[in-house]
Amino acid sequence: MSRIAMKTPLVEMDGDEMTRIIWQLIKDKLITPFVDLKSEYYDLGLEERERTADAVTVEAAEATKRLGVAVKCATITPNAARVEEYNLSEMWKSPNGTIRAILDGTVFRAPIVVKGIEPYVAAWTKPITIARHAYGDVYRNCELTIDGPGKVELVYTAADGTETRALIHEFTGQGIVQGVHNLDASIEGFARSCFNFALDTKQDLWFGAKDTISKTYDHRFKDIFQEIFDAEYAERFAKTGIEYFYTLIDDIVARVMRSEGGFIWACKNYDGDVMSDMVSTAFGSLAMMTSVLVSPDGYYEYEAAHGTVQRHYYKHLAGEETSTNSVATIFAWSGALRKRGELDELPELVGFADRLEQATLATIEAGEMTGDLVAITSIPNPTKLSTEAFIDAIASRL
Ligand code: NAP
Ligand code: MG
Secondary structure (H helix, E strand, C coil), rough: CCCEECCCCCEECCCHHHHHHHHHHHHHHCCCEEEEECCCECCCCCCHHHHHHHHHHHHHHHHHHHHCEECCCCCCCCCHHHHHHHCCCCCCCHHHHHHHHHHCEEEEECCCCCCCCCCCCCCCCEEEEEEEEECCCCHCCCEEECCEEEEEEEECCCCCCEEEEEEEEEEECCEEEECCCCCCHHHHHHHHHHHHHHHHHEEEEEEEEEECCCHHHHHHHHHHHHHHHHHHHHHHHHHHCCEEEEEEEEHHHHHHHHCCCEEEEEHCCCCCCCCHHHHHHHHHHHEEEEEEEECCCCCCCECCCCCCCCCHHHHHHHCCCCCCCCCHHHHHHHHHHHHHHCCCCCCCHHHHHHHHHHHHHHHHHHHHCCCHCCCCCCCCCCCCCCCHHHHHHHHCCC
């Protein structure tokens, strides 16, 4: 059989632990038998990050800017325990954080909908994609404890020394205070990423904030989205037959619960943090979720939403059989290959990505799945497969 050719290489970012094992199985059994894979390989495994003083992470992100599409394996974000376990010279930063800081942009997460794994919200028959702004607000806050009576003000000192002041509160007793910020440039990037992704996936875009209460801060988000939409996107949305819709965050939440899904929900940073956990839980499992970082410059990085599944890895090291769900990692590969195929005008590669996803879903729908899904499926008498046997079952369908 002749294999499908590629033009531009993918940026391939390998990772850690159980997902590193899954990564190799996917390549060997699901990709390279069918595709003449072209990739620029970066090993983001913790040992290589230590050896290169984390330079490899920066190189991988720079390569993504050059080549446009990346696929990333889950990686360890070191904590004190990992510093000891891997004998690290430094507690290296989160690779995802480093990559996001270089590429900028918005993370889109959508559940992978499959028959037999029913969402807890019965009306949700189509996926709901959460687009989370990843800069500022409470994640870059500044906080103080107020110990007693006194005045708290916001003070802005302009470059020329002029001061603008606003009273926050005259305290008569103890209390707390918090300052947060955001940047027009970051909100503009967030808006463009959302509009581009809506056009890419032909889905409506919903956005909600609290502009009635936060008349300057949240209102700025609303205004920037509307200005960019009117100036740059309204026509293309109309042509594609999709809508941009803004309303209060409370109203959005109520509408989401009543909806059938099938749209993108743009969330401010905190709303996205909280609501993505709600949506992913309602749809079943973190291992049944796609995740892609879309930069305002049009770079794409596909990944799984879950971590390196450390507990399963230690079982694997102890020689025990594991049943780790590879669906999110498979969809990271199919997403990246499809995007590469679209950009390079390779319909065969796009078609392969579709078939890889169909074979994965057909395997689950036939009752062959990993343990995490066996526990929640409505399919009678499912078969629990090992990590490798599940990938073999997909390969035989492919
Ligand atoms: P995790 O790897 O997501 O796993 C937490 C638990 O969720 C697992 O023990 C397992 O539950 C279940 N699970 C997650 N993915 C699964 C899958 N594919 N198949 C079956 N079950 C799955 O989170 P963690 O254990 O907290 O973190 C491990 C490492 O991952 C950490 O070092 C962290 O820094 C890193 N991490 C990386 C990323 C990323 O690179 N994107 C994201 C998050 C965390 P059971 O044990 O009950 O089976
Ligand atoms: Mg959260």
